[in-house]
Amino acid sequence: MFFPVCIDIENKKCLVVGGGKIAYKKIKTLSRYNPDITVIAEEIKEEKIKEIENINIIEKRFSGENLKEYMLVVAATDNKELNEKIAEFCINNNILVNNITSKENMNARFGAILENEDYQILVSSHGKNCKNSKNLRDKIKNIIK
Structure with a gap:
């Protein structure tokens, strides 16, 4: 069961793994609150992502590097198994994670x-x-x- 809470993410490190339409929506929502966003995706399929100001885009295959440095991670790839691995790691390491391919395997939801x-x-x-x-x-x- 999820406890509703508001958190301050301004200037906090947030990671979005994925470069599609859902990743774009998550990045747009996050960017309204001025976090330090990094996007890692093998390919940025949603070109509007590149138009968002003040984000760091790394076009490469995600390999799990440095997840512990992020306050919030969004697993937004089209690879359910990868999203599950990201979510499990984050949950086990007390990192907030939103997993777009699961309704259960996450500890943070967007509304x-x-x-x-x-x-x-x-x-x-x-x-x-x-x-x-x-x-x-x-x-x-x-x-x-």
């Missing part, structure tokens, strides 16, 4: 975020259906305009 000057609200569907989270977030947005 639908709503922010304005007065509120920061996160809606989570326990990893079951992110569309439901986004729909509820949008309903809340209409209420607190």
Whole structure:
């Protein structure tokens, strides 16, 4: 069971492994909070990743190097086995990890975020259906305009 919490990731080292559409969405979300993001991918398939400012892109096959230096890791490859290995290592070493190919094998989830000057609200569907989270977030947005 996940405990909802907000954490400060400004200037903290975050790693995203993967270069596709989901990796792009995760990087975009993270980048709003000014962390030190490194992206490692054999190939950057989603070109919009290269347009994001202030990220370090390393185009090579991920080999598990230096995971312990990161506060948060996002396993966002299209290789489920690799994502599982990354998640297991991070969990065993008390590193926050979001695994895009599992609803269970992770210790950090992303949710639908709503922010304005007065509120920061996160809606989570326990990893079951992110569309439901986004729909509820949008309903809340209409209420607190």
